[in-house]
Amino acid sequence: MDIQYAYTILYVSDVSKTIEFYKKAFGFEQKFLTPENDYGEIKSGNTTIAFSNLELGNSNFKNGFLESKLSEKPFGVELAFTTSEVEKVMDNAIENGAVLLAQAVTKSWGQQVGYLRDLNGFIIEICTPIQN
Template sequence: MIKFGYTILYVADVSKAVEFYTSAFGLEKKFISPDNDYAELLTGETALAFISRELGHANLKEGFVPSRLADKPFGIELGFVTTNVSEVIESAVSKGAVLVESPKEKPWGQTVAYVRDIDGFLIEICTPVG
């Protein structure tokens, strides 16, 4: 059996990423390494984690493409579900997120909006489906 355990974002500064996600979205820190190269947040069964770009380069001999606000977002997103999309968007933007798409109601009744975090990763903020 296999279990989805982590989504790990390669970030410029692990401590700043943790600070952003805890203050913008109210998530709690689970663990941060003594050298600030790796951290996890309490997000339920699957962890949201961060690794420094330096450690990422050490782990991947061929390197990787870093996420940057100046570039278009990758074709992947984090999804946070809430009953108050506008409130979460306002909090995130006040902590440094960049609004990409304002809240819109989808034909199936879900409200969806998009921001980018301080490292440029795309985040969907939405109400529950159905």
């Protein structure tokens, strides 16, 4: 069986605004956006991150789903982005609308890790790559 991880879809209230946030906060490029602005994708290295609006998401799941909100506790899921400049990336993201969740610290295994929330409340980890 040939299977591979293709992308993650985050359900958001405003797809275009979310794509703009990720472009400004992290320098990612827009890969795709529907004419209706209800679904879009960004290029983030080898992995695609996609965004779908809440209405489209609700049409996919007859029992609905929990919406991520900055005013609520975050979900126990995170997007992790690696960089050699953790503080610089975090500062730029905060300047462009991210919310600090936890300052960067160095873990016992030597990895530097910090946490933000995007404008929709999703957790973003900014970290150095793990050295093997």
